Amino acid sequence: MNTDSLIITSSPHIHHRDTTASIMWRVSAALAPAALWGVYQFGLSSLTVLLVSIASSLLFEYLAGRASGRFTLNDGSAFLTGLLVGMNMPGTIPLYIPVIASAFAILVVKWTFGGLGRNWMNPALAGRVFVFFSWTGDMTTWPVPRALNLDAVTMSTPLSSIKTGLLELTEPVSGPMALLRDLGFPVSDMDMNLTASFQGIFPGLENGYFDLFLGNIPGCIGEASALLLLIGGIYLMLVKIVNWEIVASYAASFVLLIFLFAGLPFGAGLFAGDVLFHILSGGFMLGLLFMATDMVSSPLTKKGMLIYGAGIGFLTFLIRIFGSFPEGVSLAIILMNISVPMINRYTQPKLFGEIREEAAK
């Protein structure tokens, strides 16, 4: 019996299977299908964008770690940040922009505060917002997805078409889908066929929803396909890496507010918002399932998570419907990231035995 090499450490002696690295790699894996869909839709240049984002993130992480005497590439967090940065870029963007976004994310947002776990906002989102305001033109030039089969090279997203369309609106329309139709927004053949076959079940179903759901729309590489993001997100919720509390409260508050008020700009009145359009377009799915739920920059307690999610839903709604930007997901998440320390302060768990319960079974 060789007992020289026995480990002596404090209890507990057994452990849950998840580690920081396994969580990061599984989130990356859950994102992969949506990223690959983006590559299919927007061409090989978007694959280059993804690879450059990941490589530059890893490089900056390595350099920052080296400067502080640590090696942190194997915890998977820099890979995930790089992947998210890439997925938040249009597919044909000049490659120096994702590199700068990665640099801002890793060096400024993450490492000036001490690396993994210390950043107080989501690094990838911060990087995206930083380059969005610096190179707004490049960040809003969208390549045409393969499925739409157009002659044009670039086009605008459904959300930004609506934003500009509403400015010139003279007659009330029923909602975003009607406005897009009036503006001549293209619809894929696949959508035509699917809508036609589903109109038997849902009479009055308009063209365009299937394009949004499946991802035949222009946009960032990673946010096109709501379906694939949803599959990845549900997987992460099942393995309890994504907290359903954040997802549920974010989705609930957003859906409710959209339903109540999103009809107003179209002249359609209250209770006339197009919920389906709003949850399927823009960065909502990506933000809801993968950005808002980032562990480091979200609250610690379940109660805090509910408040945080509801706050993001409110801000996303506000920016999308009444702001001057077509899209509000990333700004909303960042604003709520900043409030997390305050949320944590007011949602500390209640101690066991703090209030005596008299009720007996």
Place this chain on the structure above:
Amino acid sequence: MKTISENTASFTFTKGGIHPPDNKHYSEGVPIQDAPVPELFVVPLSQHLGSPAEPVVEAGNTVAFGDLLAKSSGFISANIHSPCAGEVKEFTEVFLPHGGRSKAVVIASDGSAPPDFPETDAWKSMGKEDILKAIADYGIVGMGGATFPAHVKFSLPKGYSAEYLVINGTECEPYLTSDHRLMLEKTEELFKGMKILYSVLEPKEVRIGIEKNKPDAIARMQEFAAKADFPVRVFPLKVKYPQGDEKQLLKATINREVPSGALPIEVGAVVANVGTVNAVYEAVACKKALYERVVTVSGGGIKKPVNLKARVGTPVRMLIEEAGGSLDGTVKLVAGGPMMGFAFFDPETPVTKGTSGILALTEKELRRSRQTACISCGRCVAACPMGLNPSRLFKFLDHQEYEEAMAIGLLDCKECGCCGFSCPAHIPLVQGMKGGKYELRRRKARKDAAARA
């Protein structure tokens, strides 16, 4: 009395808790058998919570089975008895798994078989005081692991009465099956033990909490509960760690929360482990001192997991040999359960009254990993059954801000390990809590000393 006839009803505590792999299949089907007997017993004098017992024998004395070796030395202390007949050789010092040193008596056994301790009917007419005296005299301590002297626990403070006696048959620690086997094999004795405690505490009802991963034990205990001559009910509990902790067990069985820093009697309840009930029965009804206990020997490194009735002072090495010997792939030896037990390195470490299990764990079971920074996932907060924020506590302790840690409940932490188990960053949270509490105790002692000077 009425019983809950089906296992459909299930109760549990509400806050926190985890579901570690329970790994009870290794040994739950193995009946209790006698452990091998060494020639030399090393009997530590500190086998309980509180002050060590004072020796009453000297080197050269001859002792018989169950003779007093050392007597209780204070209000919270317990008697120690001889696990064999033989001669006292010397006094020595041993390291116990929890890291403390203890004085120990070395006894050379004469190899004789233990006498029978037949049950007599005398206990049926014993008064409360006599029963408590027997519990104290025969050195009974809490057998769940905390080893709190039992007579102290069962002597109600003035002005308090026990509405419920709650019997702890949860055995929520993974791997351990000694209580499970006791409930199956010593059911009758356990109910006599409960009757004894019932007559001392005079509760309204006795409630037995058993987790539902032991359906055979629930069925057997229910069968006996149905014909018991005192009010007793079996409560099948949903499997969740740390349900065997007093506070969680009371929440699950009587739905009352023990206030922070208080004892169960504050909510009108006394908790006793099945192992303790068995020891009480043996002491009061059979006049047998507590010098042996059931030890589960299990884990991935053990060839033939077993439940052994081992005498106090037996080196752990002999139990491991009985369970198949070699420890292939073992990287950690643990005394107790994997969640709260203590790692130790010396296979000559003696069995004590609190040794509920000996585990040989392999790398695969430990799932060790490199520590990373806290990623604020909140799993420790969700897991903590006491409603603490372990992540925040650890940050305070890491910065040596002990008073701040105390202000947010450090002393409510009972080191159950739910936070450490859940932490994906593998931060040694429990170690931090233990260190913080130690430092607070040290500071208080220093302050008290300064106040006296």
